[in-house]
Amino acid sequence: MFRKVLFPTDFSEGSEKAAKRFEKTNDVPVGEVILLHVIDEGTLEDLLNGYSLLYKDEEIELDEIKRKLKEKFMERLQAKVEDVKKAFKTDKVKPVVRFGFPWEEIVKVAEEEDVSLIILPTHGKLGFSKELIGSTAMRVLKKTYRPVLLIKPKCRCGDEE
Helix, strand or coil, X not given: CEEEEEEECCCCHHHHHHHHHHHHHCCCCEEEEEEEEEEEHHHHHHHHCCHHHHCCCHHHXXXXXXXXXXXXXXXXXXXXXXXXXXXXXXXXEEEEEEEECHHHHHHHHHHHCCCCEEEEECCCCCHHHHHHHCCHHHHHHHHCCXXXXXXXXXXXXXXXX
């Protein structure tokens, strides 16, 4: 039995396919799934760069933007809970939204939650170009001591829909 599994998602097609492939190939019960989405601090800074001149109090404005983003992504995670329960054959799913660099937060959450397995799709939103500069999955592999299961969204193994 997998006691606790961390499943980070960027809401990409790769994440969806990874969950479906896990569902098709896993016969081992899962006690709990931590469903994680990380809002990339780098992307957030890029989005807000230059807009600070429009705000009276940049810090208050940034806190409000972060609050709204967290709320919105939590809603998206909540909408996925039933699918995740089915895919992982569990009744316990804990949605979590964090801010930071995705690979770093995945490693932190894995430690904080004491997970027995991290499941990562090999391709997220950035696809092939991301592989050239170093993917989130590769960084997680290098920085964690937890077991990691990498799942390719596509394969030639006959389990594609």
